[in-house]
Amino acid sequence: MAGHSKWANIKRRKGAQDAKRGKLFTKLIKEITVASREGGGDPDANPRLRLAVQNAKGANMPKDNIERAIKKGEGAEGDSYQEVSYEGYGPNGIAVFVETMTDNLNRTVANVRAAYSKYGGSLGTNGSLEFIFDRKGVFTFRVPEGDEEDDLTLELIDAGAEEVEFSDDYVNVTTAMEDFGSLQHKLDELNIEAETADLQRIPKTTVELDDESFKQVYKLIEVLEDDDDVQKVYHNIEISDEQIEMI
Incomplete structure (x- = not known):
């Protein structure tokens, strides 16, 4: 994690x-x-x-x-969006799961397939990455003023949090999908407004890459994320501190 x-x-x-x-x-x-x-x-x-x-x-x-x-x-007018996901592998066997929201399915699948192909990946069939990712609730919010880390962590665990991480003045909380509502209710009780709160695909295991291999995969992820039809991109890379600095 x-x-x-x-x-x-x-x-x-x-x-x-x-x-x-x-x-x-x-x-x-x-x-x-x-x-x-x-x-x-x-x-x-x-x-x-x-x-x-x-x-x-x-x-x-x-x-x-x-x-x-x-x-x-x-309103009745306006664009009608479809939610479609794509699963495949990037360079070095990294799993890359893409969630899209589109009003033109042909355009979206063409762009996603082209990105995988151009940057050394391959698009697979739906369901091919189910064994790699779990669906989890993830909340991110600023560390509340005056709260003790241990006390806040215990409160969140009681509400269903599986993992509570403090990093860079932020708290990242992960919970089982079925406990998402309970955790949201607890944050409301504590008067904490999350900056982000959603269901994400969290890798069960991660893969370490050398810097050159990481650059290759990150390019694919970056291109996918910059596509207007792509909402979210998930992967199973274990990112080192040095690789964060590279980005």
């Missing part, structure tokens, strides 16, 4: 850069739109929308953008 925690920190820093280019906001708006279309525009009555709005606020998305995305989802 150490590699996952480091990747969360990388993505948090990268998220600030993506937001400047509009990449992150585009992905968040899609999620808000789909969530409101499927479950209605009231975040209190629509858990998926509530999380989408929470993640958008954590990325400092303006309130007007959030409200427009909700209204777009509630």
Whole structure:
């Protein structure tokens, strides 16, 4: 899980850069739109929308953008998105799982397949990576002022947390998928607002790579993440501190 925690920190820093280019906001708006279309525009009555709005606020998305995305989802007009995932292997046998949200399936599959092919990977069949990843709830928030680490950790474990990691003024909490709601309720009780809260695919085992091999795989991941149709990319690399500095 150490590699996952480091990747969360990388993505948090990268998220600030993506937001400047509009990449992150585009992905968040899609999620808000789909969530409101499927479950209605009231975040209190629509858990998926509530999380989408929470993640958008954590990325400092303006309130007007959030409200427009909700209204777009509630309306009859607008784009209709499909959620499709792709599974395959990058260079050096690294598992790479891609989640997309698209209004043009042909474009998306062509772009994803081209990325795998160009950067030394191969696209597999759906379900081929199920044995590598677990579906887990993941919460990230700033360390609350005045809270003792041990006391907060015990509170979160009582609510279903499997792992609590403190890193760079942030707390990364992992929980079983079925305990996601319980953990969310506990954070509400503690008046803690997560910057990100979602279900992720966490690798059961990780693979260490030398620096050159890491660069090859990271290029594939970076290209996939920069695609407008791609929402999330998961992998099973155990990232070293030195490789974080390289990025």
